[in-house]
Amino acid sequence: MASIARAHPNIALVKYWGKADDDLIIPVAGSMSMTLDKFATTTTVELTTGLDSFELNGTLADAKATQRTTVFLDLVRRLAADAGLETATASANVTSVNEGPTAAGMASSASGFAALAVAAADAYGLKLSTKDLSRLARRGSGSASRSLIDRFAVWHAGTSDETSFAEAIDAPEMAMVSVTVDAKAKKVSSREGMVATRDTSPYYQAWIDVTHKTLDEMIAACADDDFARVGQITETHAHRMHAVIQATEPPIRYLAPVSWQVFDEVAAMRDDGLEAYATADAGPNVVIICRPDDATAVAKRVAGFGAIETFAPGPGAHLLDAA
Amino acid sequence: MASIARAHPNIALVKYWGKADDDLIIPVAGSMSMTLDKFATTTTVELTTGLDSFELNGTLADAKATQRTTVFLDLVRRLAADAGLETATASANVTSVNEGPTAAGMASSASGFAALAVAAADAYGLKLSTKDLSRLARRGSGSASRSLIDRFAVWHAGTSDETSFAEAIDAPEMAMVSVTVDAKAKKVSSREGMVATRDTSPYYQAWIDVTHKTLDEMIAACADDDFARVGQITETHAHRMHAVIQATEPPIRYLAPVSWQVFDEVAAMRDDGLEAYATADAGPNVVIICRPDDATAVAKRVAGFGAIETFAPGPGAHLLDAA
Numbered sequence: 001m002a003s004i005a006r007a008h009p010n011i012a013l014v015k016y017w018g019k020a021d022d023d024l025i026i027p028v029a030g031s032m033s034m035t036l037d038k039f040a041t042t043t044t045v046e047l048t049t050g051l052d053s054f055e056l057n058g059t060l061a062d063a064k065a066t067q068r069t070t071v072f073l074d075l076v077r078r079l080a081a082d083a084g085l086e087t088a089t090a091s092a093n094v095t096s097v098n099e100g101p102t103a104a105g106m107a108s109s110a111s112g113f114a115a116l117a118v119a120a121a122d123a124y125g126l127k128l129s130t131k132d133l134s135r136l137a138r139r140g141s142g143s144a145s146r147s148l149i150d151r152f153a154v155w156h157a158g159t160s161d162e163t164s165f166a167e168a169i170d171a172p173e174m175a176m177v178s179v180t181v182d183a184k185a186k187k188v189s190s191r192e193g194m195v196a197t198r199d200t201s202p203y204y205q206a207w208i209d210v211t212h213k214t215l216d217e218m219i220a221a222c223a224d225d226d227f228a229r230v231g232q233i234t235e236t237h238a239h240r241m242h243a244v245i246q247a248t249e250p251p252i253r254y255l256a257p258v259s260w261q262v263f264d265e266v267a268a269m270r271d272d273g274l275e276a277y278a279t280a281d282a283g284p285n286v287v288i289i290c291r292p293d294d295a296t297a298v299a300k301r302v303a304g305f306g307a308i309e310t311f312a313p314g315p316g317a318h319l320l321d322a323a
Numbered sequence: 324m325a326s327i328a329r330a331h332p333n334i335a336l337v338k339y340w341g342k343a344d345d346d347l348i349i350p351v352a353g354s355m356s357m358t359l360d361k362f363a364t365t366t367t368v369e370l371t372t373g374l375d376s377f378e379l380n381g382t383l384a385d386a387k388a389t390q391r392t393t394v395f396l397d398l399v400r401r402l403a404a405d406a407g408l409e410t411a412t413a414s415a416n417v418t419s420v421n422e423g424p425t426a427a428g429m430a431s432s433a434s435g436f437a438a439l440a441v442a443a444a445d446a447y448g449l450k451l452s453t454k455d456l457s458r459l460a461r462r463g464s465g466s467a468s469r470s471l472i473d474r475f476a477v478w479h480a481g482t483s484d485e486t487s488f489a490e491a492i493d494a495p496e497m498a499m500v501s502v503t504v505d506a507k508a509k510k511v512s513s514r515e516g517m518v519a520t521r522d523t524s525p526y527y528q529a530w531i532d533v534t535h536k537t538l539d540e541m542i543a544a545c546a547d548d549d550f551a552r553v554g555q556i557t558e559t560h561a562h563r564m565h566a567v568i569q570a571t572e573p574p575i576r577y578l579a580p581v582s583w584q585v586f587d588e589v590a591a592m593r594d595d596g597l598e599a600y601a602t603a604d605a606g607p608n609v610v611i612i613c614r615p616d617d618a619t620a621v622a623k624r625v626a627g628f629g630a631i632e633t634f635a636p637g638p639g640a641h642l643l644d645a646a
Contacts, residue, residue: 203525207525207526232572236574250558253583253586258580260576260579260580
């Protein structure tokens with residue numbers, strides 16, 4: 001019998017950039033995100049004998065992606081062994097479908113590993129709490145820990161495998177408008193970019209310190225239901241993330257000139273009384289947060305810069321009834 | 324009898340951003356620049372009685388600019404008094420002509436105060452060394468200290484009025500190509516931007532620390548006559564300056580989207596074997612350094628982005644024969 005799970009990407013308002021532990025994927029600081037209501041990944045895990053297999057969007061995945069899946073399944077099998085389950089020795093056929101545009105930087109590794117964590121845990125017979133599923137998903141891709149969570153998530157950095165997990169937080173009502181200015185895969189992966197930042201950016205320690213502070217401020221702004229403050233923190237923090245990255249030697253720039261045009265347009269919206277704030281992950285695409293009622297107006301203002309999608313807060317990773 | 328002096332703007336390869344002493348204009352770290360061979364300021368100082376007057380480009384300057392000139396002349400008069408000169412009580416008529424495009428961000432305050440320092444010192448009868456003229460010019464505008472110097476200058480940060488001055492350094496043969504993408508005056512002055520950076524950028528201390536290190540590396544690269552290394556240091560350092568500024572709250576961005584297009588084009592030149600490196604002061608305009616023989620090719624590559632000028636290393640501030 002197959003286990004099927006569904007998870008959505010998330011976009012961070014307080015970003016994750018830098019690992020304190022590369023193997024366990026413990027971040028240098030906590031982060032906060034909104035889980036999206038679109039671009040789900042649906043993943044089926046069926047136990048089998050023989051070798052693990054991984055099919056992505058109807059095609060057998062390449063060796064690298066298959067290897068990454070097997071490494072993740074090994075974690076699940078270890079948990080199964082610890083729980084004394086017979087499944088611990090089983091292989092798995094993993095079938096995954098991304099509804100999002102491939103490689104468009106819409107955090108497909110977050111939804112992918114969140115869905116895989118939930119489906120694999122179920123398939124191997126593990127009974128894991130949301131917290132423990134978040135910890136497990138984290139091992140596949142750090143930000144996957146947050147896609148476990150409904151709507152808004154805080155990923156506590158923690159200092160160990162036990163203490164590094166995401167949980168829900170209330171936040172002001174908001175929508176996100178994404179502007180995909182470039183759908184090509186980025187030149188420098190996040191993994192490589194994080195290493196270069198740690199090794200050569202003179203601002204790295206200050207980035208870690210300020211991100212801790214920023215997360216505290218974000219949690220306070222959320223507790224106050226203060227949309228404007230949440231937006232200001234988000235936009236300033238995004239600038240700081242791109243600044244710490246840009247200070248590497250040689251410089252790494254994830255934002256393209258057109259990305260900055262979108263930031264400029266968002267500032268112009270605010271000048272016009274349309275309250276919106278911009279952020280961007282490690283890539284050229286920009287995500288704008290605004291009040292839900294303003295999403296259409298915001299989308300219209302940036303339609304010329306790229307492909308537009310509008311998001312509401314979405315559900316955390318969850319099991320579907322098996323077919 | 325009038326004293327006439329001529330000085331040129333300079334473009335920093337290691338930037339000055341941040342004051343350790345606002346009154347004395349002692350910078351937080353040293354810097355290094357090339358004095359340009361164009362866009363001179365020619366300044367005439369004639370002693371008079373009555374009030375100081377300041378005429379800029381044929382028009383009587385506004386109250387603010389006149390006040391800034393008088394404050395500077397007061398420094399000169401104090402030096403004259405210390406030297407026991409009768410001129411110490413005289414006022415001055417100052418007439419200044421900028422050959423550069425007005426407010427196009429071509430460092431006209433550097434050439435302006437360098438020319439004023441030299442002309443005023445002469446008019447008041449002071450016999451100052453280049454070092455002391457550099458110290459004096461610094462009080463009008465920090466980067467003016469470097470325009471005293473022929474070709475290439477290092478401004479030693481120092482810790483006092485005595486120890487903060489520029490002097491000559493040998494550097495590899497190079498040309499500069501400036502791309503004026505926007506000739507409008509910038510929204511946030513350097514003075515305001517420096518204060519905001521100090522007060523709100525979490526990377527400020529790291530910027531100071533790395534700039535000290537960068538200047539040491541630049542001096543070493545110059546001693547080795549290593550053009551490529553000088554270029555790499557220049558471009559990385561420019562990214563770091565804009566990064567420390569961009570990390571302010573709210574973020575300040577001096578570079579425009581089109582500025583980043585020029586940076587991208589310079590990276591593309593290098594991919595094509597045309598060795599060039601980009602930098603930018605606190606404004607949207609970009610300056611490219613290259614080997615003198617490549618200046619025409621570089622200028623051609625960026626002609627579409629704005630008004631282009633090509634510069635060789637120019638002379639330091641100097642007296643002209645009185646008319």
